[in-house]
Amino acid sequence: xxxxxxxxxxxxxxxxxxxxxxxxxxxxxxxxxxxxxxxxxxxxxxxxxxxxxxxxxxxxxxxxxxxxxxxxxxxxxxxxxxxxxxxxxxxxxxxxxxxxxxxxxxxxxxxxxxxxxxxxxxxxxxxxxxxxxxxxxxxxxxxxxxxxxxxxxxxxxxxxxxxxxxxxxxxxxxxxxxxxxxxxxxxxxxxxxxxxxxxxxxxxxxxxxxxxxxxxxxxxxxxxxxxxxxxxxxxxx
Amino acid sequence: xxxxxxxxxxxxxxxxxxxxxxxxxxxxxxxxxxxxxxxxxxxxxxxxxxxxxxxxxxxxxxxxxxxxxxxxxxxxxxxxxxxxxxxxxxxxxxxxxxxxxxxxxxxxxxxxxxxxxxxxxxxxxxxxxxxxxxxxxxxxxxxxxxxxxxxxxxxxxxxxxxxxxxxxxxxxxxxxxxxxxxxxxxxxxxxxxxxxxxxxxxxxxxxxxxxxxxxxxxxxxxxxxxxxxxxxxxxxx
DNA sequence: CGAGCCGTTGAGGGGATTCAAGCTCAGTGG
DNA sequence: CCACTGAGCTTGAATCCCCTCAACGGCTCG
Numbered sequence: 001x002x003x004x005x006x007x008x009x010x011x012x013x014x015x016x017x018x019x020x021x022x023x024x025x026x027x028x029x030x031x032x033x034x035x036x037x038x039x040x041x042x043x044x045x046x047x048x049x050x051x052x053x054x055x056x057x058x059x060x061x062x063x064x065x066x067x068x069x070x071x072x073x074x075x076x077x078x079x080x081x082x083x084x085x086x087x088x089x090x091x092x093x094x095x096x097x098x099x100x101x102x103x104x105x106x107x108x109x110x111x112x113x114x115x116x117x118x119x120x121x122x123x124x125x126x127x128x129x130x131x132x133x134x135x136x137x138x139x140x141x142x143x144x145x146x147x148x149x150x151x152x153x154x155x156x157x158x159x160x161x162x163x164x165x166x167x168x169x170x171x172x173x174x175x176x177x178x179x180x181x182x183x184x185x186x187x188x189x190x191x192x193x194x195x196x197x198x199x200x201x202x203x204x205x206x207x208x209x210x211x212x213x214x215x216x217x218x219x220x221x222x223x224x225x226x227x228x229x230x231x232x233x234x235x236x237x
Numbered sequence: 238x239x240x241x242x243x244x245x246x247x248x249x250x251x252x253x254x255x256x257x258x259x260x261x262x263x264x265x266x267x268x269x270x271x272x273x274x275x276x277x278x279x280x281x282x283x284x285x286x287x288x289x290x291x292x293x294x295x296x297x298x299x300x301x302x303x304x305x306x307x308x309x310x311x312x313x314x315x316x317x318x319x320x321x322x323x324x325x326x327x328x329x330x331x332x333x334x335x336x337x338x339x340x341x342x343x344x345x346x347x348x349x350x351x352x353x354x355x356x357x358x359x360x361x362x363x364x365x366x367x368x369x370x371x372x373x374x375x376x377x378x379x380x381x382x383x384x385x386x387x388x389x390x391x392x393x394x395x396x397x398x399x400x401x402x403x404x405x406x407x408x409x410x411x412x413x414x415x416x417x418x419x420x421x422x423x424x425x426x427x428x429x430x431x432x433x434x435x436x437x438x439x440x441x442x443x444x445x446x447x448x449x450x451x452x453x454x455x456x457x458x459x460x461x462x463x464x465x466x467x468x469x470x471x472x473x474x
Numbered sequence: 475c476g477a478g479c480c481g482t483t484g485a486g487g488g489g490a491t492t493c494a495a496g497c498t499c500a501g502t503g504g
Numbered sequence: 505c506c507a508c509t510g511a512g513c514t515t516g517a518a519t520c521c522c523c524t525c526a527a528c529g530g531c532t533c534g
Contacts, residue, residue: 078394081472082403088393103380108387131375138368138375143340145382150345152389156325157315160397161434164490166319189513197398202490204514235318401522426481436523441482 044126048119052222056097056111056119063101065123069093072117073178073185077110077194087195089152090114092178096144102127115185159196167196168206169235172216172226186224281363285356289459293334293348293356300338302360306330309354310415310422314347314431324432326389327351329415333381339364352422352459396433404433405443406472409453409463423461 192203210216429440447453
């Protein structure tokens with residue numbers, strides 16, 4: 001895990017320059033702050049880069065920071081009462097990760113990078129400090145909480161029901177939303193199983209079927225290209 | 238839907254008396270407020286009672302209030318991209334419902350009473366007004382958001398995976414948490430199907446099997462009694 | 475009393491799992 | 505250089521669980 005401290009990149013507005021220039025500013029947590037607000041953020045935010053399969057935080061751990069995703073995809077995993085690993089949610093650019101830290105609570109699941117990941121680490125103390133003064137920040141926080149809830153509910157509705165083929169199609173549709181023009185992160189078969197509640201063999205068979213149908217093209221290095229138009233058609237019946 | 242306005246129950250502390258006396262105060266949204274804080278809440282909170290199967294709010298609707306559950310169980314429903322109704326989450330005493338209203342957003346799902354339901358209706362304006370002054374209220378709000386997220390993730394992990402019998406056992410375990418000493422709300426078979434992604438026939442067969450095993454006893458009027466000890470044992474293998 | 479809703483149970487078929495073998499490919503070391 | 509190894513993926517065959525289609529019973533209500 002490589003850490004890039006963001007302070008002192010500019011002597012006058014140390015963090016401000018970085019956050020203003022941030023590629024995800026409009027969708028990021030501090031997008032709600034004006035320049036003056038950003039000016040108060042000094043050396044508190046750090047940019048992290050994680051390789052794929054690295055863990056951002058662990059279930060049961062008590063953290064003191066939340067993260068916003070600048071680029072990449074990450075997954076939230078838990079172990080069920082019966083000892084099976086299940087992936088319960090994904091997050092991508094602009095999403096907030098590890099909100100439990102704001103409540104002084106242990107993280108509810110493992111957060112693991114799917115792709116190489118860039119995140120901003122925001123200490124709880126900073127949020128608490130700014131939160132008191134800036135109502136927009138609280139609003140933005142609540143909006144992100146709601147987005148996560150929505151994602152989790154949509155997961156139940158779309159990815160956890162119906163036959164295997166449709167579940168996989170729905171998963172590819174979600175992954176497409178994180179990628180660019182059809183280029184997606186392609187999970188391992190065992191991971192597909194953990195997301196859709198299938199065995200890895202069934203996942204493999206379904207992937208093969210979509211490849212035969214020309215809907216999906218596997219690329220080297222855990223990537224793939226999906227035919228967005230064909231995907232929509234396949235999903236609609 | 239019967240509405241009981243809560244103002245003027247006491248001339249000096251109109252709402253305060255009610256909220257202080259509230260049976261769920263410790264776990265309710267305004268439990269974080271002290272007496273002085275409660276004193277500022279005048280005629281703004283109303284107590285509602287809904288019969289079973291009544292809708293508290295509808296998907297797509299823009300509301301201007303959130304609700305806290307005082308008693309009863311309610312469910313959140315959505316229609317999938319393929320037109321099937323799915324139940325994605327449950328809420329019970331102390332849970333917050335309709336948070337989308339705080340963000341000026343449309344509700345993300347239907348909220349329907351499972352049992353006769355008592356809720357407090359809290360206007361958005363009240364939360365906005367108090368939220369600026371009282372940081373504890375914001376904390377309490379965030380905690381409830383996180384609880385909902387946790388519930389949704391647990392739903393994915395526990396109720397949406399494994400064989401039908403285990404899913405039903407997991408569902409009964411959750412329902413037991415809402416009820417008292419084994420007395421639970423017993424969903425219709427079709428509703429069990431909508432929660433666990435099963436057909437109503439399969440749900441019925443599994444219910445029958447649990448009855449034969451002495452784990453579950455059906456009572457008149459959509460109620461049932463579960464053997465908590467036997468349930469734990471059955472779940473653990 | 476018939477209509478409709480809800481629940482139960484049966485028979486048959488289909489889709490997912492299980493068990494198993496073989497494949498590709500990258501890394502390792504003889 | 506190439507066999508050796510192990511991880512990930514694919515495919516086949518048999519089994520099993522759940523779905524589909526169907527019939528029927530209890531109950532409420534017009």
